Amino acid sequence: xxxxxxxxxxxxxxxxxxxxxxxxxxxxxxxxxxxxxxxxxxxxxxxxxxxxxxxxxxxxxxxxxxxxxxxxxxxxxxxxxxxxxxxxxxxxxxxxxxxxxxxxxxxxxxxxxxxxxxxxxxxxxxxxxxxxxxxxxxxxxxxxxxxxxxxxxxxxxxxxxxxxxxxxxxxxxxxxxxxxxxxxxxxxxxxxxxxxxxxxxxxxxxxxxxxxxxxxxxxxxxxxxxxxxxxxxxxxxxxxxxxxxxxxxxxxxxxxxxxxxxxxxxxxxxxxxxxxxxxxxxxxxxxxxxxxxxxxxxxxxxxxxxxxxxxxxxxxxxxxxxxxxxxxxxxxxxxxxxxxxxxxxxxxxxxxxxxxxxxxxxxxxxxxxxxxxxxxxxxxxxxxxxxxxxxxxxxxxxxxxxxxxxxxx
Amino acid sequence: xxxxxxxxxxxxxxxxxxxxxxxxxxxxxxxxxxxxxxxxxxxxxxxxxxxxxxxxxxxxxxxxxxxxxxxxxxxxxxxxxxxxxxxxxxxxxxxxxxxxxxxxxxxxxxxxxxxxxxxxxxxxxxxxxxxxxxxxxxxxxxxxxxxxxxxxxxxxxxxxxxxxxxxxxxxxxxxxxxxxxxxxxxxxxxxxxxxxxxxxxxxxxxxxxxxxxxxxxxxxxxxxxxxxxxxxxxxxxxxxxxxxxxxxxxxxxxxxxxxxxxxxxxxxxxxxxxxxxxxxxxxxxxxxxxxxxxxxxxxxxxxxxxxxxxxxxxxxxxxxxxxxxxxxxxxxxxxxxxxxxxxxxxxxxxxxxxxxxxxxxxxxxxxxxxxxxxxxxxxxxxxxxxxxxxxxxxxxxxxxxxxxxxxxx
Numbered sequence: 001x002x003x004x005x006x007x008x009x010x011x012x013x014x015x016x017x018x019x020x021x022x023x024x025x026x027x028x029x030x031x032x033x034x035x036x037x038x039x040x041x042x043x044x045x046x047x048x049x050x051x052x053x054x055x056x057x058x059x060x061x062x063x064x065x066x067x068x069x070x071x072x073x074x075x076x077x078x079x080x081x082x083x084x085x086x087x088x089x090x091x092x093x094x095x096x097x098x099x100x101x102x103x104x105x106x107x108x109x110x111x112x113x114x115x116x117x118x119x120x121x122x123x124x125x126x127x128x129x130x131x132x133x134x135x136x137x138x139x140x141x142x143x144x145x146x147x148x149x150x151x152x153x154x155x156x157x158x159x160x161x162x163x164x165x166x167x168x169x170x171x172x173x174x175x176x177x178x179x180x181x182x183x184x185x186x187x188x189x190x191x192x193x194x195x196x197x198x199x200x201x202x203x204x205x206x207x208x209x210x211x212x213x214x215x216x217x218x219x220x221x222x223x224x225x226x227x228x229x230x231x232x233x234x235x236x237x238x239x240x241x242x243x244x245x246x247x248x249x250x251x252x253x254x255x256x257x258x259x260x261x262x263x264x265x266x267x268x269x270x271x272x273x274x275x276x277x278x279x280x281x282x283x284x285x286x287x288x289x290x291x292x293x294x295x296x297x298x299x300x301x302x303x304x305x306x307x308x309x310x311x312x313x314x315x316x317x318x319x320x321x322x323x324x325x326x327x328x329x330x331x332x333x334x335x336x337x338x339x340x341x342x343x344x345x346x347x348x349x350x351x352x353x354x355x356x357x358x359x360x361x362x363x364x365x366x367x368x369x370x371x372x373x374x375x376x377x378x379x380x381x382x383x384x385x386x387x388x389x390x391x392x393x394x395x396x397x398x399x400x401x402x403x404x405x406x407x408x409x
Numbered sequence: 410x411x412x413x414x415x416x417x418x419x420x421x422x423x424x425x426x427x428x429x430x431x432x433x434x435x436x437x438x439x440x441x442x443x444x445x446x447x448x449x450x451x452x453x454x455x456x457x458x459x460x461x462x463x464x465x466x467x468x469x470x471x472x473x474x475x476x477x478x479x480x481x482x483x484x485x486x487x488x489x490x491x492x493x494x495x496x497x498x499x500x501x502x503x504x505x506x507x508x509x510x511x512x513x514x515x516x517x518x519x520x521x522x523x524x525x526x527x528x529x530x531x532x533x534x535x536x537x538x539x540x541x542x543x544x545x546x547x548x549x550x551x552x553x554x555x556x557x558x559x560x561x562x563x564x565x566x567x568x569x570x571x572x573x574x575x576x577x578x579x580x581x582x583x584x585x586x587x588x589x590x591x592x593x594x595x596x597x598x599x600x601x602x603x604x605x606x607x608x609x610x611x612x613x614x615x616x617x618x619x620x621x622x623x624x625x626x627x628x629x630x631x632x633x634x635x636x637x638x639x640x641x642x643x644x645x646x647x648x649x650x651x652x653x654x655x656x657x658x659x660x661x662x663x664x665x666x667x668x669x670x671x672x673x674x675x676x677x678x679x680x681x682x683x684x685x686x687x688x689x690x691x692x693x694x695x696x697x698x699x700x701x702x703x704x705x706x707x708x709x710x711x712x713x714x715x716x717x718x719x720x721x722x723x724x725x726x727x728x729x730x731x732x733x734x735x736x737x738x739x740x741x742x743x744x745x746x747x748x749x750x751x752x753x754x755x756x757x758x759x760x761x762x763x764x765x766x767x768x769x770x771x772x773x774x775x776x777x778x779x780x781x782x783x784x785x786x787x788x789x790x791x792x793x794x795x796x797x798x799x800x801x802x803x804x805x806x807x808x809x810x811x812x813x814x815x816x817x818x
Contacts, residue, residue, distance in 0.1 A: 028679075354640075
C-alpha cells in the first residue's frame with residue numbers, strides 16, 4: 001500500500017527569525033498562476049519585465065539583471081564560478097558565517113582565497129580592506145553586505161573606488177539586505193551583486209536575483225561556450241578557461257535571457273512569477289519608503305530589547321535594519337525560549353551559527369513582517385516567554401518602548 | 410517614475426509541447442500555501458514525507474531520495490559533480506541533445522568523457538554499451554532515459570548488470586519520463602537517478618528529485634566536507650578530492666536532509682510543497698495506472714498522426730510514451746504551424762534542437778495533460794492549422810483514429 005500522507009496544511013506562523021519570513025500573500029497568489037511555455041511570447045515578456053524590475057530594485061543601469069534558478073547561495077556560486085578562473089586571487093573579509101561561506105565557495109571555484117578576519121559582531125574599516133588589497137593584489141574582492149549570522153552590515157560605499165584603484169572587481173552578496181536597506185549598485189560601484197527572495201523581498205527561497213555590469217559581462221564573455229547539440233553554424237569556441245559549472249555558466253544564462261533565447265535550463269516559471277511580484281510590491285511601496293520602514297523598525301526593536309533590560313549583540317552602529325541580535329542572559333536556556341515562542345505563540349525566532357550558536361537570539365522584522373503589529377506582538381510574546389524561563393523583564397516595558405519609537409517616528 | 414508593470418495575468422494555454430506542461434491545479438494550490446521556517450518541525454516533517462514519497466515514485470528502498478533546488482539540469486550536475494573526481498572516465502551514450510548535455514556537464518566536472526554516438530531517432534543496443542564499457546573502463550556510465558529532443562527512450566533494464574560486471578556506477582537522467590514511464594530504480598540496478606517536475610509530474614520547473622543508493626552514498630561520503638562557520642567540534646576534513654561545487658555537494662545535502670539538519674541552502678519552501686503534491690497525485694492515481702494511461706495516449710497519438718498521413722520520427726518501437734515526434738512535410742513551414750497553433754488555438758507544440766530543428770514537430774501529452782480531451786483537441790487543431798499551411802489531411806481522420814484507440818483500450 002502506498003503511503004501518501006495528508007494534503008498540505010502548514011500551521012499559521014509569524015516568522016520573525018533570520019528568514020525565510022512569511023511571504024506576502026500577493027506573492028503566494030502569483031505562484032498559483034497557470035504556467036506558460038518558456039518560449040511563449042507572454043512568458044519571455046515576463047522575463048524581460050523581471051529584468052527591468054530588478055534594475056530598479058538594484059538602482060542600476062546594468063542590462064544584465066536576471067534570476068539564477070536556485071536559492072541565494074546559487075546566486076553566489078554563479079557569480080564566483082563564472083568570474084574566477086582557476087588560481088586567481090580573491091580577497092574575502094570574514095566577519096561571520098556568510099563570509100566563511102564566501103571563502104568556501106570561492107575555494108571550490110578554484111580561487112586562491114585571501115581571507116581577512118574580524119570578530120563576529122564587527123565590520124571592516126575601508127582602510128583595512130585597502131591594505132589587504134595592496135598586499136594580496138586580488139582579481140576580485142568578494143564581500144557580504146548583511147551577514148545575518150552576526151546581524152552586522154558591512155559599509156560598502158568606499159569599496160567600489162578602492163577596487164578600481166587596485167584594478168579588481170567587487171562582488172557583493174546582498175541576500176539579507178536587498179529590499180530592506182539601500183544597495184545602490186551603480187553609485188557604489190559594485191560590479192556584481194546577488195540576492196535572495198526570502199528576506200526583505202517577502203518571497204519564498206529558491207530564486208536568486210543577480211545584477212552585473214559590463215566589466216563583468218566582458219570578462220565572463222571571454223569564457224563563453226555554447227552547448228553541443230544547440231550550437232549555431234560557424235560556432236567559435238572562444239578563449240579562456242571553461243567555466244566549471246554548466247548550470248551556473250553566466251554567458252549561457254545571458255544567451256537565455258537575451259533575444260537569442262538560446263535554450264539552457266527551463267526557467268522556473270512559478271519562481272519567476274514570485275520574483276516579479278516581490279519586486280513589483282517593493283517598487284509600489286517605493287524603495288525609499290521601504291528603507292525608512294526597516295530603519296524605524298530597527299530602532300523600535302532596539303528600544304524594546306533595551307527596555308527589557310537585555311543586551312544587544314555587536315556594534316549597533318553597523319546593525320542591519322532588518323534583524324536584531326540579542327545576548328542570551330546567563331542562566332537562560334536559549335533553545336527552550338525559541339521552542340516556547342513557537343509552541344505558545346506560533347512565532348519563530350532564531351539563534352545563530354558556530355561561535356554564536358546558543359549565545360544570541362536573532363529576531364528578524366523584514367519585508368512583509370516589517371510591521372508595527374508584528375514587532376509589538378513579538379516583543380510581548382518574548383517577554384511572556386522569558387519570565388518562566390528565568391528572565392523577568394519589567395512588565396510591558398519592551399512593547400511600550402517600541403510603540404514609543406513608532407509614535408515619534 | 411518607476412516602471413512597475415501590470416499584475417500577472419498569464420493567458421490560458423494548453424501546453425502540448427515537450428514541457429513544461431500545465432501544472433495540475435492541486436500543485437498550483439500547494440504552492441500558494443503559507444511558508445514555514447526551514448527548521449520548523451512541521452517543515453522538516455514535510456521534508457521527510459517528501460523523501461518517503463520520492464522513494465515510492467522511484468520504486469526504490471534508497472534512503473537518499475530528496476530534492477535538488479534547481480531545474481532538472483541542476484539535478485544532473487549535482488549527481489555528476491559529486492560522483493566524478495577529476496580525471497575519472499565517464500561513458501555517455503549520445504542519441505540526442507540531452508546526451509550531448511550529459512557530456513558537457515561531465516566534462517565540466519572534470520571527467521574524461523567517452524561518448525559513443527548513434528543517429529538521433531535511435532537508441533543503443535546493450536551489447537554496444539557493454540563493448541564500450543570494456544574498451545574505456547569508465548568509473549561511471551551516464552545515460553539519458555527519455556531524450557525529449559528525439560522522443561526516444563533508451564532501454565535501461567540490462568544496463569545495471571552490465572555496470573556491475575564492469576565495476577562501474579550507473580546514473581540515469583529520467584527527467585522526461587519520471588511518473589509517465591516506469592523507472593524501477595532497484596529492479597534495474599540504477600545507482601543514481603535524477604528527474605524534474607515539469608514533465609509527467611505536472612509541476613513547475615525548478616526542483617529536481619534525485620535518488621541514489623549506498624554505493625553512491627559511500628563514494629561521495631568519502632569526499633565529505635563541512636563548511637567553516639558551522640563545523641562541529643572534532644571535525645575531520647575527510648579524504649578525497651573536494652567536490653568542486655558547494656551548492657551541488659551531495660554529502661552536505663545529505664546532512665541537510667538528515668536528522669542532523671546541518672544548514673546548507675535554505676530549502677525552497679514552495680517548490681518543496683509543489684514536489685510533495687506532484688508525487689502525492691501520482692501515487693494517488695497509482696503508478697501502474699499512470700504508466701498505462703501514458704502508453705494508451707501514445708498509441709492514440711500515433712494512430713491520429715498516421716491517419717492524417719503524416720510520418721512519425723524515429724524508431725517507434727522505442728518511442729517515449731509521453732511525446733511524439735512528427736516529420737514536418739516538405740513545403741510546410743513548421744514554425745508557422747507552431748505559431749498558428751498558439752495564436753488560434755492557444756495550444757503550444759514544439760520543434761526540436763540542432764539537426765532536428767525545423768525538421769520535426771514534437772507534441773507532448775503527459776502528466777496533467779495526458780488526457781483524452783487534450784489529445785483529441787490538439788489533433789483537431791493540428792489538422793485545421795495544417796490545411797491553410799499547405800498540408801491537407803483527410804478531414805476528421807486524425808481525431809477519429811485516436812478516439813478509436815481510446816474506445817478499444
